[in-house]
Amino acid sequence: xxxxxxxxxxxxxxxxxxxxxxxxxxxxxxxxxxxxxxxxxxxxxxxxxxxxxxxxxxxxxxxxxxxxxxxxxxxxxxxxxxxxxxxxxxxxxxxxxxxxxxxxxxxxxxxxxxxxxxx
Amino acid sequence: xxxxxxxxxxxxxxxxxxxxxxxxxxxxxxxxxxxxxxxxxxxxxxxxxxxxxxxxxxxxxxxxxxxxxxxxxxxxxxxxxxxxxxxxxxxxxxxxxxxxxxxxxxxxxxxxxxxxxxxxxxxxxxxxxxxxxxxxxxxxxxxxxxxxxxxxxxxxxxxxxxxxxxxxxxxxxxxxxxxxxxxxxxxxxxxxxxxxxxxxxxxxxxxxxxxxxxxxxxxxxxxxxxxxxxxxxxxxxxxxxxxxxxxxxxxxxxxxxxxxxxxxxxxxxxxxxxxxxxxxxxxxxxxxxxxxxxxxxxxxxxxxxxxxxxxxxxxxxxxxxxxxxxxxxxxxxxxxxxxxxxxxxxxxxxxxxxxxxxxxxxxxxxxxxxxxxxxxxxxxxxxxxxxxxxxxxxxxxxxxxxxxxxxxxxxxxxxxxxxxxxxxxxxxxxxxxxxxxxxxxxxxxxxxxxxxxxxxxxxxxxxxxxxxxxxxxxxxxxx
Numbered sequence: 184x185x186x187x188x189x190x191x192x193x194x195x196x197x198x199x200x201x202x203x204x205x206x207x208x209x210x211x212x213x214x215x216x217x218x219x220x221x222x223x224x225x226x227x228x229x230x231x232x233x234x235x236x237x238x239x240x241x242x243x244x245x246x247x248x249x250x251x252x253x254x255x256x257x258x259x260x261x262x263x264x265x266x267x268x269x270x271x272x273x274x275x276x277x278x279x280x281x282x283x284x285x286x287x288x289x290x291x292x293x294x295x296x297x298x299x300x301x302x
Numbered sequence: 303x304x305x306x307x308x309x310x311x312x313x314x315x316x317x318x319x320x321x322x323x324x325x326x327x328x329x330x331x332x333x334x335x336x337x338x339x340x341x342x343x344x345x346x347x348x349x350x351x352x353x354x355x356x357x358x359x360x361x362x363x364x365x366x367x368x369x370x371x372x373x374x375x376x377x378x379x380x381x382x383x384x385x386x387x388x389x390x391x392x393x394x395x396x397x398x399x400x401x402x403x404x405x406x407x408x409x410x411x412x413x414x415x416x417x418x419x420x421x422x423x424x425x426x427x428x429x430x431x432x433x434x435x436x437x438x439x440x441x442x443x444x445x446x447x448x449x450x451x452x453x454x455x456x457x458x459x460x461x462x463x464x465x466x467x468x469x470x471x472x473x474x475x476x477x478x479x480x481x482x483x484x485x486x487x488x489x490x491x492x493x494x495x496x497x498x499x500x501x502x503x504x505x506x507x508x509x510x511x512x513x514x515x516x517x518x519x520x521x522x523x524x525x526x527x528x529x530x531x532x533x534x535x536x537x538x539x540x541x542x543x544x545x546x547x548x549x550x551x552x553x554x555x556x557x558x559x560x561x562x563x564x565x566x567x568x569x570x571x572x573x574x575x576x577x578x579x580x581x582x583x584x585x586x587x588x589x590x591x592x593x594x595x596x597x598x599x600x601x602x603x604x605x606x607x608x609x610x611x612x613x614x615x616x617x618x619x620x621x622x623x624x625x626x627x628x629x630x631x632x633x634x635x636x637x638x639x640x641x642x643x644x645x646x647x648x649x650x651x652x653x654x655x656x657x658x659x660x661x662x663x664x665x666x667x668x669x670x671x672x673x674x675x676x677x678x679x680x681x682x683x684x685x686x687x688x689x690x691x692x693x694x695x696x697x698x699x700x701x702x703x704x705x706x707x708x709x710x711x712x713x714x715x716x717x718x719x720x721x722x723x724x725x726x727x728x729x730x731x732x733x734x735x736x737x738x739x740x741x742x743x744x745x746x747x748x749x750x751x752x753x754x755x756x757x758x759x760x761x762x763x764x765x766x767x768x769x770x771x772x773x774x775x776x777x778x779x780x781x
Contacts, residue, residue: 288324295331 246298257286309370312377314363315356315385316425322352323418330411342410346400349414353393353421360385373493375429380556383629383779384428387552391636392421394757395545398644401751402541405652406454413453420446420546424553433482433492436557440478440521443553444471447546451538456654463537470520470530478517484510485565494564503567511565511573515580518561521554522610525584532591535603536659540650543599544643547606548636555613555632559625562617570620578618578713585611585720592727598646598660601727602639605686608724609635612701615717619704626780627700633775634693634768638685641761645679648754665731667740671748676735678762685765687728688721693768700776 225233260282268275293299310317326345333344360382369376396417403413423443430436448471452464482492488506489497516527523531535543562573588608595601613635616628649660649668669676685692698721702714768775 285324288328292327292331 312370315359318356319422323415326411327415345411345414357389374432374435376431381429384556387632388424388549391548394640395541397753397757398541400753406654416446416450424549427553428556431494450542451534454539459537463534467530467534474517474520477513481510481513498564498566501567507568511568514561518554518558523607524580524610525587528607532603536600540647544640552632574618581611581614582716589720589723596662615705616701619708621708624704627704629779630776631697634697637761637764638682642682644757666734666738668735678758680732681765683728683732687725691769693765696772
């Protein structure tokens with residue numbers, strides 16, 4: 184590969200960088216501004232960003248977040264498979280069955296272990 | 303579009319290990335009351351059966367040849383040999399876990415499922431001939447080992463070890479992936495054979511190979527990328543340490559060997575010199591640090607770093623004889639190192655909240671308490687130090703001979719000098735066992751569970767037999 188082959192990537196960067204900049208700049212010019220203490224926090228996610236690290240937090244959120252990531256990735260994996268299924272035919276179906284089967288075992292495991300119980 | 307040809311018979315042992323892992327995972331969902339009926343070791347039995355079946359399938363497979371899964375995995379003599387080393391180490395480590403795990407955990411099926419997944423990752427790593435597959439296999443084994451390292455949840459050191467191992471391991475995976483990306487940039491291929499065929503030179507290949515060396519160097523615990531190893535090896539449950547110190551090294555060395563072969567366009571002198579200096583640094587640093595340890599387990603951890611240095615000598619030699627020597631040494635190392643860790647685990651007093659680590663003097667006076675255990679430990683120590691007629695001596699002999707043959711005499715000399723240094727701390731343990739007064743905790747009972755005794759007996763037998771029958775075995779490898 185020569186350097187010229189990487190030109191599209193350079194063009195992509197040149198487009199993406201201003202785009203990100205505009206997305207930050209425009210709201211600061213056009214948007215309404217009613218600052219309050221919570222809105223001024225660095226990350227507005229419900230967690231207090233600056234506090235003692237050794238404090239209690241609800242572990243259920245963590246379990247749900249981890250499981251979400253796993254099944255989120257599964258869905259991302261399903262999309263290209265669904266598009267190309269008419270070429271992959273029965274082979275693709277079986278392969279995806281194996282993949283889903285393994286995930287299903289993991290799902291049953293966390294279920295039985297009580298990861299979904301909120302209380 | 304043509305569909306890929308899949309020959310599952312070539313990856314049968316790996317599939318057996320994977321399926322066993324899944325079975326073990328759901329075993330206590332299917333039979334929730336097994337534990338109360340005195341069958342709490344059912345997951346261990348299942349896991350051991352899976353490992354033995356995989357080992358038999360590897361042995362009985364006949365001549366393996368050819369790539370499968372679209373040229374992502376290869377089943378060759380090298381992979382077959384690696385299978386045997388990893389499965390042996392895994393089975394021995396499992397025997398140790400059998401009696402060790404109940405001290406602190408009731409999560410048996412979780413432990414053994416992760417353990418088997420780590421084994422599967424190692425087996426796949428040894429068969430990978432494609433960059434993405436190689437990376438995924440490495441991650442499968444690493445992630446399982448991160449969790450296993452911190453499996454002793456009541457113990458603070460275990461959590462520290464797991465976190466350190468995870469952070470540095472994730473970092474090193476980044477290096478490896480960057481190396482893979484640069485290989486791809488230079489050649490436009492991810493299969494090692496295609497990369498070799500391109501014969502592309504230049505900066506990308508060189509930088510890619512350098513990053514690969516860093517990434518795999520982390521997994522091998524090669525200095526200066528070894529910083530995680532002493533803490534991880536000390537904090538992990540001892541059976542896990544025993545297994546991972548051998549299995550990870552074996553699998554990563556095979557991967558390293560395959561990658562340096564593929565990067566044929568990079569002049570041999572360049573990477574061999576880099577590896578030679580890494581090897582020199584690793585064995586010197588490992589041995590010097592081991593001299594100063596006050597914990598038996600940490601001393602063995604540093605000794606394991608030093609052995610990574612010895613093993614690299616065979617890769618540096620770059621010849622077939624060099625890598626045959628590595629393979630022989632891996633087998634010898636599996637026996638003597640796991641044996642040493644087995645005895646360290648017997649001398650420990652693991653509890654739910656903490657492990658009373660075996661100090662450097664824990665083995666003092668062992669000969670008076672458990673004579674056969676002391677004799678076995680003496681064999682492991684002497685073999686690790688490289689004293690004939692034990693397996694470790696012949697392993698080093700073949701390694702250093704291969705280095706001299708391919709013009710790396712100074713590295714062989716450095717290896718021999720290092721063995722001399724290492725003899726000091728190995729022999730100190732031996733002297734303590736036979737001559738010193740018993741340690742302060744010696745009045746406590748020293749229980750000998752049957753499974754761990756079996757592991758010690760097997761490793762001692764292996765250390766002795768591989769020494770006595772070294773020549774025919776080595777010829778068997780080279781053939």
